[in-house]
Amino acid sequence: MPFRFNYIATILEENVSRLTRATIRDVAHAAGVSVGSASRALNGGRNVSARVIEEVAQAAKQLGYQPDFLARSLRTRSSGMVGCLVSDIANPLYAEIVQAAEGRLREAGCLLVVASTGNDPKREQDAVAEFRGRRLDGVLVAPGSDTNEKSWRALAEAGTAVVILDRDPPSSDDGPFPSVLVDHRGGAVAATRYLLGLGHRRIALLTPGARMRPGRERIAGFRQAFADAGRSLDGALVCPQESSMDFAYSAALAVLEAPARPTAVIALGTRILAGTLRAARTLGLSIPEDLSVVSVGDTDIAAVHTPAITALRWSLEDVGRAAAELLLQRLKGDGTTAPPRALLPVDLVLRESCAPPTRT
């Protein structure tokens, strides 16, 4: 059928000269069918004859046809894009989650757009609005603060599927969102119980604060482990603090210089761990003889340090993938079922940084 080839040649030539891509109209024309049929043939092939599918596929291939997702999205009201909103993408904690989520979403043909908020509620709300304007199909979000009502409201009103990353929505809000939670409480219990089991009684929990779910849960777990063991907890040993490096150092120093110095420390986060290790060195405390250390979060530093630091570990990859999964499920499903909730385990990785306390 020379006609078709001529036609294709014509279109190709036009495209080259105009620097414009082939549209489905070109494909349809080249295949000698209507636009509607071409569309049907290209998508799934519901209600099209095999012949048409074949013809269209061939024409599409010859023209190098690539569908325009924008146009499709406009029509179908689904952009095939998902947003991820975290305070700081550069934070390895979030970076790995983003990475894993992107992987799963790509399998489903979704793109992931990222935005960091720098913990600014204003920017959080702006980003949600922006996402909404772009008709993103869903959002993975770790609000910078659990308690900012406005942000939660913005999410509720965004009208897209939402999955929360390791945060607790204010309980009262209308229909909590699906969420992926990490069992920080269980982890803290395990770590504390372990130290108690080694014989430690004065244990310091160095935490950047209880503003958000992870911190809250860890503190709760810490207390719970003491309660379970029938031991009373010296409240002063929970030390909420800022997490800047220098501050962590001086705070750790203060704790370790106290008259009844703790014999074990649970350090939350990279910075606090680093500050603690440095403080221990400054004071000439050797680990684990003079001081046992557990890191919450298994970072490079914990793994590489000498001695290697016992750490609580959870899979960020799982968090990301579970979040993507939940979201996809939400997008497919009718959304009428109760919001699902994934709780991911935390493991205690035993290394060399803990030992029974020496009597002094």
Next chain:
Amino acid sequence: MPFRFNYIATILEENVSRLTRATIRDVAHAAGVSVGSASRALNGGRNVSARVIEEVAQAAKQLGYQPDFLARSLRTRSSGMVGCLVSDIANPLYAEIVQAAEGRLREAGCLLVVASTGNDPKREQDAVAEFRGRRLDGVLVAPGSDTNEKSWRALAEAGTAVVILDRDPPSSDDGPFPSVLVDHRGGAVAATRYLLGLGHRRIALLTPGARMRPGRERIAGFRQAFADAGRSLDGALVCPQESSMDFAYSAALAVLEAPARPTAVIALGTRILAGTLRAARTLGLSIPEDLSVVSVGDTDIAAVHTPAITALRWSLEDVGRAAAELLLQRLKGDGTTAPPRALLPVDLVLRESCAPPTRT
């Protein structure tokens, strides 16, 4: 004008009941103007009377109108989105770049979509095609391999603005892309010269290989510093190697156990640094007395280690921001000017891990 308020009320009611958002048509109708005028009034206000602008703005506000970016993009052929393609977003190296780029792009009203390729050329090309299909305005990309012709071709044919992150396109290709490069060579020269100046003669360069620009440039800088000093370079001291943690450890071990063991090591990357430090510990070599160490890349480990490790540092934030800047410039401009090229400096951060070699 009760008519208008009634109308607005009607639209709002419809929207609530249909769960559909107000369109520009609604706004125009509510304001009593044509759709065209409404559009003009909402964008910039070129060729519209002040009265119309006012009316439209008010109607838009009352209806909670939010423009639909998809529709706009379809019409204007510009999606306001930029892609970022790297091997691994979770790698802190890239994560920070992404973070910075996103910040700058947001200022310009662009969204950033990310994709990681896992160093798979196939996925790289797929992603470029996907981006193209979504009509992304541009791409920031760090190809997983400098040498894969196909990937470069895919980029060239993508028809979008491209900015390369710290990679060298094959020289011959048609019109190289704008790029943001880091002066790894200069950094390597500085580090090597510094060690030579301290009196070191046997210096090992532990590198994950020369497959990509950063490695190549560092090796070149290393050689150059020797040449500049009029010293001959023992070729064996350049040790290309895989960068898995265990492998890095055993490789470092092998180097440090060699008969004429090097008195200084330049370690490229987190893993190799960690492996080197561990190997030194294993062999009972103390730093810096028995072994001087320079880290290429200023990571947590380098900064926190005891002794703190002297490191080559460059600003990932600058890389990200410069890349975004270049891309935006490219998007605004006619693109006819020569592709710009940003070269970012590398600094040697002096810490405690280097000293003159002891005569043994």
Next chain:
DNA sequence: GATGGATTTGGAAACGTTTCCAATTCCTCT
């Protein structure tokens, strides 16, 4: 007050899809 140009306006045509609807074709069964 008519003339002319500049400004503002409304209507409609894109942008590239998908999907609805009616019309056509194709089977199968009487």
Next chain:
DNA sequence: AGAGGAATTGGAAACGTTTCCAAATCCATC
């Protein structure tokens, strides 16, 4: 062979914008 239903098809209407074009209005000048 004709009827009836299922499958396929073409044409057109959306989706929500921006932008083009021609018509209408304005304002100053003659």
